[in-house]
Amino acid sequence: MKQPVVNCPQCGKIVVWNSRNPYRPFCSERCKLIDLGQWAAESYRIPDDGEKEGEPARKEREEGAQ
Ligand SMILES: [Zn+2]
Numbered sequence: 001m002k003q004p005v006v007n008c009p010q011c012g013k014i015v016v017w018n019s020r021n022p023y024r025p026f027c028s029e030r031c032k033l034i035d036l037g038q039w040a041a042e043s044y045r046i047p048d049d050g051e052k053e054g055e056p057a058r059k060e061r062e063e064g065a066q
Pocket residue numbers: 008009010011012013026027028031
C-alpha cells in the first residue's frame with residue numbers, strides 16, 4: 001500500500017503521512033514547534049496591522065504624497 005507523503009512545511013523534508021507520525025505534516029516535534037511559534041508571531045501582528053488601517057490620517061498623507 002502506497003503511503004501518502006508530504007513535504008514538511010518547516011524544513012521541506014519528505015514526511016510519510018500516517019497515523020504513526022503525531023507531528024504530521026511536520027517531520028518532527030521540533031519543526032512543528034517552530035511552525036507553531038511562527039504562527040503565534042503572525043497572529044500577534046494582525047492586531048497591529050488593524051490599528052494602522054484604523055488611522056485614516058496616515059492613509060490620506062500617503063495618498064497626498066503621490
Ligand atoms: Zn521538518
